[in-house]
Amino acid sequence: MTSVIQSGDDLRRLLQDTYFDSIDSGDAKTAVTALHENVEWVHRQVWEHDGHTSDDVDVYQGRDAVFEFLDARIGEMQNEGIEHRVQEAICEGDRGAFKAVVVGPEGAEQSFFGWVELTAGLVSMYSVTPK
Numbered sequence: 001m002t003s004v005i006q007s008g009d010d011l012r013r014l015l016q017d018t019y020f021d022s023i024d025s026g027d028a029k030t031a032v033t034a035l036h037e038n039v040e041w042v043h044r045q046v047w048e049h050d051g052h053t054s055d056d057v058d059v060y061q062g063r064d065a066v067f068e069f070l071d072a073r074i075g076e077m078q079n080e081g082i083e084h085r086v087q088e089a090i091c092e093g094d095r096g097a098f099k100a101v102v103v104g105p106e107g108a109e110q111s112f113f114g115w116v117e118l119t120a121g122l123v124s125m126y127s128v129t130p131k
Contacts, residue, residue: 004121011096011116012089014123020084020100023077028070032063036124041066044129046102046112054130081105094118 005011014034022031035041038061045056060066082104089098096116101109110130117125 005091005118008089008091008096011091011098012086015089015098016086020086023070023074024083026074026078028067028074031070032067034123035063035066036119036122037063039063039066039123040125042127046110046128046130
């Protein structure tokens with residue numbers, strides 16, 4: 001995937017349709033196609049589960065490292081019954097931000113924010129933190 005991200009809508013589609021929807025359906029291989037090969041990926045735990053707390057910060061360099069993390073963690077997320085929903089995204093040039101929620105069983109929600117930088121239409125810097 002090497003499309004040009006020109007708007008918040010483009011960024012929202014990349015994040016929701018390719019990245020988060022793939023994570024939620026258990027497909028780490030497709031999820032990481034939204035990421036640049038040399039992505040810098042920083043994730044602060046949003047939905048606390050399976051011993052993971054909001055104090056946990058995961059930092060990975062490179063698409064392969066993120067794939068390994070997601071591939072190992074996706075099963076836990078599916079067992080927990082959570083899904084990710086991007087509510088808003090803005091983008092200017094090669095930078096953007098988004099607001100999203102993790103939706104859990106019975107509709108419980110936890111908000112989070114993200115910052116991304118883009119290279120060749122792919123996420124080359126990804127950082128999320130709970131609200």
